[in-house]
Amino acid sequence: DIVMTQSPLSLPVTLGQPASISCRSSQSLVYSDGRTCLHWFQQRPGQSPRRLINDVSNRDSGVPDRFSGSGSGTDFTLKISSVEAEDVGIYYCMQYTSWPHTFGQGTKLEIK
Amino acid sequence: EVQLVESGGGLAQPGGSLRLSCAASGFSFSGSWMSWVRQTPGEGLEWVAHMNYDGSEKYYVGSVKGRLTISRDNAQNALYLQMNSLRIDDTAVYFCVAWSPPHSHWGRGTLVTVSS
Numbered sequence: 001d002i003v004m005t006q007s008p009l010s011l012p013v014t015l016g017q018p019a020s021i022s023c024r025s026s027q028s029l030v031y032s033d034g035r036t037c038l039h040w041f042q043q044r045p046g047q048s049p050r051r052l053i054n055d056v057s058n059r060d061s062g063v064p065d066r067f068s069g070s071g072s073g074t075d076f077t078l079k080i081s082s083v084e085a086e087d088v089g090i091y092y093c094m095q096y097t098s099w100p101h102t103f104g105q106g107t108k109l110e111i112k
Numbered sequence: 113e114v115q116l117v118e119s120g121g122g123l124a125q126p127g128g129s130l131r132l133s134c135a136a137s138g139f140s141f142s143g144s145w146m147s148w149v150r151q152t153p154g155e156g157l158e159w160v161a162h163m164n165y166d167g168s169e170k171y172y173v174g175s176v177k178g179r180l181t182i183s184r185d186n187a188q189n190a191l192y193l194q195m196n197s198l199r200i201d202d203t204a205v206y207f208c209v210a211w212s213p214p215h216s217h218w219g220r221g222t223l224v225t226v227s228s
Contacts, residue, residue: 001174039216041157048207049149049157051216061215092157100173103157 002026002095006104012112019080021107023093028073030097037097040069040078043106044089052091053078085111114138114217116208121222124198128226134191134208134219142166142186144212148193150204151221160206161193176202198226 003026013019029036040053051060053069056076066081080087088111093104120132132148148160161182162171170182181194191208205221 048218048220050218054214054216058214094157099162099171101159101162103159106156 001100002029002098002102004093004095004102004104006091006093006107009105009107011107011109013080013083013109014112015085016082019083019087019109021078021091021093021109023071023076023078023104025074025076025095028097029076029095030073036072037095038069038071038076039094039096040067041092041094041103042087042089043092044086047089049092080109083109083111114210114215116210116217116219118206118208118219118222121206121224123225123227124195125228126198126200126226128198130195130198130224132193132195132206132208132222132224136189136191136208136210139210139212139215139217141189141210144210146182146184146191147209147211148180148182148191149207149209149218150202150224151207152201152204158204163191195224198224200226202226 005024007022029038031037036056038056041049042052043049052063057069068079070077090106090108092106115137117135124130147162163182179197183192203226205223207221208219210217
């Protein structure tokens with residue numbers, strides 16, 4: 001199974017400041033068709049997860065442009081340009097290059 | 113409005129069975145891959161099972177193979193998870209997830225507790 005490792009696991013951020021979450025996979029996430037199969041999800045307290053970023057860098061519908069994704073191969077990053085109060089929650093990366101699809105451990109973002 | 117409503121969770125004894133259901137509406141169910149993803153209390157997310165549009169392809173995480181079975185009824189816009197030989201470590205909130213490109217939709221989840 002592909003292991004997804006996120007860092008940090010806890011991320012205290014001051015409102016208005018940027019935030020960055022790293023996700024590393026134990027093997028390349030490039031699929032045979034050339035796609036890189038990585039999504040980012042946000043789970044706010046008491047809510048279900050929702051996808052923020054698909055295929056490394058594409059924002060899902062309705063996702064604010066302060067969220068951005070980047071990376072390639074085995075190293076990926078989710079960035080928030082200016083953290084707002086509604087961004088509090090847990091962020092997960094997920095690979096779907098191979099089965100079983102696997103998630104990172106989650107990064108808990110909180111406001112300082 | 114997209115809706116995924118899970119039901120069927122509850123308390124089961126080790127070795128027992130439960131059948132989860134997910135009622136879908138507001139999107140093309142028959143055009144979507146469907147999954148069950150679980151989250152243990154206070155822990156992270158684990159993909160459990162995954163199925164293509166017509167059920168001809170199914171995938172399971174190793175720990176549930178032979179015990180949990182995913183199925184769907186496109187005429188009823190419904191997804192199911194038959195859970196047999198339940199173990200204590202199956203205790204989790206089970207989410208129904210739809211992959212309807214370019215969208216991903218999640219239900220609110222149903223809690224399964226396995227305890228004697």
